């Protein structure tokens with residue numbers, strides 16, 4: 425781990441299927457992406473995390489992999505990928521692939537063999553157990569509930585056995601206690617590293633280790649008796665050894681960056697065990713503690729007025745992680761990803777699109793860690809406002825599970841639609857809005873996922889022509905963030921909150937060779953913020969003038985400053 429090249433990186437996260445379609449089939453592809461690398465270079469990012477690109481029946485956005493050593497034909501050929509990687513490297517990008525190793529697709533040949541032949545070695549690649557007989561009925565082996573709202577067990581047709589799937593039933597979980605299964609994954613990961621990819625975002629790794637006694641869960645039991653008991657299948661102590669195997673056998677042999685996704689319940693202390701500079705097994709982890717700090721998660725019973733950003737909770741969550749990890753481990757910084765609604769619609773405002781998009785960037789950019797920008801945030805993309813459940817259900821088994829569960833609880837479709845328009849991750853999976861022409865310039869065909877119909881006013885081309893646009897601000901702010909002096913302050917200088925109890929303003933100071941101060945108003949109305957520092961310079965600001973009286977800032981809706989202070 426000698427060369428930590430990611431210390432000078434600003435990341436960008438994109439889904440290949442919705443970035444740019446080059447051949448008119450409605451789906452984004454590698455030639456399209458390769459052609460737009462110069463745009464990303466101009467934006468100033470230099471580390472790309474691509475959503476899953478391997479062959480997949482696309483039950484869950486490609487996280488259901490049917491061949492780990494192939495390119496999904498939707499996105500082009502292996503040659504197209506190789507050409508992309510070569511060009512990306514030539515332009516100075518590092519490239520991370522999204523790799524799911526908690527489950528495969530049920531269409532993966534391993535699973536097909538496991539189903540066909542109970543004596544096959546592949547049978548042990550999965551978690552297959554006999555059902556329980558109770559009162560003449562055959563029930564699943566235990567009461568575990570999947571993340572997609574059903575039992576986590578599916579019966580194998582023609583037998584009394586069930587397989588475990590923590591996500592959709594088309595995604596059987598693999599068995600990380602099986603030595604041969606491990607070798608299969610080591611081999612697939614090496615295949616991509618040998619091709620020259622620069623690392624991975626490891627999907628859903630929180631769940632690799634399960635309680636292999638398969639006792640019933642005792643927590644979060646629903647009306648059907650299903651238990652969502654994370655102690656049985658999330659962030660268990662055995663996870664460290666599984667990842668250590670991956671590190672020792674594979675990752676340590678390459679100058680790669682490994683970022684793991686660990687779900688919602690890990691503590692910073694447990695995370696530090698996984699990513700610390702000493703005997704850590706990965707470089708960074710994505711947790712979800714700073715997403716959903718507005719009460720929107722599972723908010724089907726709430727009105728829009730109830731969804732208000734809890735700024736104090738958000739500040740505390742950032743600092744909780746900073747206080748444990750700083751100086752001991754690297755951290756990613758991000759607002760949201762493909763599993764959340766658009767951050768602009770959550771913590772910002774569509775009414776104050778320009779101001780709030782800039783404010784959100786300034787707030788996160790100078791905290792502690794490596795920034796990851798989610799595609800489209802740089803032009804102010806927001807939630808979609810679809811008018812049918814089908815638009816949400818079409819490409820997402822997660823949404824399908826949630827819709828069915830809410831219908832079963834008696835919610836009407838209108839209410840569910842309103843809820844999904846607020847919270848569904850599909851909101852953040854719509855095609856990139858390149859221009860105001862047909863299909864926003866994304867495709868000449870029928871778009872894979874319906875576009876956000878705001879593209880005539882929210883699109884890259886128009887923004888490029890406006891000096892005060894969000895994208896031009898992003899470009900300037902990112903180049904400022906990548907300045908070596910600023911980067912050093914952000915990664916190595918002490919960080920502290922100012923006025924932690926202010927309910928509306930997120931303000932912090934980052935000290936180093938210079939003192940940087942960020943002041944951000946998270947409200948759509950004017951708020952006041954006192955300060956007692958001497959301002960040397962205004963480095964970034966999202967309004968044209970400044971209102972300060974007697975050491976009090978009058979902060980207009982979503983107003984934000986980056987100041988140099990003394």
Ligand code: GLC
Nearest residue numbers: 484487524591627628763822
């Ligand atoms: C991760 C992915 C998510 C996917 C799930 C199952 O959480 O980010 O999109 O549905 O794993 O692979």
